[in-house]
Amino acid sequence: MNNSDLNVENKHSRLVASKRLLLEAKNISHEFDYTLFNNITLNIHEKESIAIIGVSGTGKSTLLNILCSLLKPKSGELIYKNRSLYDLKEKELLKVRREDFGIIFQAHYLFRGFNANENLKIAELLSSNKQDDNLLKDLKIDHVMNQGVGELSGGQQQRLSIARVITKKPKIIFADEPTGNLDKETAAEVMKTMFSYIEDNDAALVLVTHEEDLAKQCDKVYKLINNELVEL
Numbered sequence: 001m002n003n004s005d006l007n008v009e010n011k012h013s014r015l016v017a018s019k020r021l022l023l024e025a026k027n028i029s030h031e032f033d034y035t036l037f038n039n040i041t042l043n044i045h046e047k048e049s050i051a052i053i054g055v056s057g058t059g060k061s062t063l064l065n066i067l068c069s070l071l072k073p074k075s076g077e078l079i080y081k082n083r084s085l086y087d088l089k090e091k092e093l094l095k096v097r098r099e100d101f102g103i104i105f106q107a108h109y110l111f112r113g114f115n116a117n118e119n120l121k122i123a124e125l126l127s128s129n130k131q132d133d134n135l136l137k138d139l140k141i142d143h144v145m146n147q148g149v150g151e152l153s154g155g156q157q158q159r160l161s162i163a164r165v166i167t168k169k170p171k172i173i174f175a176d177e178p179t180g181n182l183d184k185e186t187a188a189e190v191m192k193t194m195f196s197y198i199e200d201n202d203a204a205l206v207l208v209t210h211e212e213d214l215a216k217q218c219d220k221v222y223k224l225i226n227n228e229l230v231e232l
């Protein structure tokens with residue numbers, strides 16, 4: 001090995017050392033009535049944002065549900081902080097999901113009988129983290145916090161569900177089309193909020209979207225196509 005090889009290797013190990021591996025998906029395959037994807041392998045590091053794109057029906061939401069452990073694939077392994085999640089006891093898995101994974105669904109699952117502020121308080125209670133007033137300002141929902149969920153626009157509900165997830169300070173945010181109901185400008189603000197959250201908290205973001213412009217803002221972009229996940 002010559003000196004320049006050594007330099008490359010040192011640089012590589014520094015890079016790996018500074019960005020801890022959080023989640024590894026290994027050889028994930030899944031099907032419903034037909035095969036959705038085969039042998040998907042994906043690594044997610046601290047401070048990293050990755051986007052998964054693909055046309056409707058290719059299995060993006062299904063893959064996200066698998067990556068966040070809500071759905072068990074037909075085959076494959078999911079390793080979080082060096083532990084195989086499928087080997088964990090139900091209680092340990094619930095703890096990882098509750099404390100470390102923040103999931104933003106396409107449907108928001110807000111509690112409709114409560115106002116916006118009460119919906120956020122629930123995240124505070126469950127995680128014993130204090131809500132951040134700047135977060136509400138960044139997401140431009142600070143002025144609607146006393147309104148009922150039903151009185152909020154679709155976009156405001158979407159941002160409230162994002163605030164609720166960020167308030168619990170997850171290690172990985174899994175987001176399924178989180179800006180689907182938003183105009184371009186608001187979508188950009190929301191993405192900025194999520195990117196600064198992962199940077200400031202050594203967290204990571206897995207974003208599912210059909211919008212290539214949004215995807216390109218992430219560190220890595222993958223496309224689900226022909227039953228495979230291809231890095232672009």
Ligand SMILES: Nc1ncnc2c1ncn2[C@@H]1O[C@H](COP(=O)(O)OP(=O)(O)O)[C@@H](O)[C@H]1O
Nearest residue numbers: 032033036054055056057058059060061062063
């Ligand atoms: N729980 C389920 N049972 C049966 N089929 C499903 C289920 N969830 C998704 N599918 C099917 O899998 C395919 C991929 O769905 P989905 O993951 O939602 O794709 P995307 O998010 O890329 O639009 C679709 O054909 C959908 O009907």
Ligand SMILES: [Mg+2]
Nearest residue numbers: 060061062176
């Ligand atoms: Mg989907």
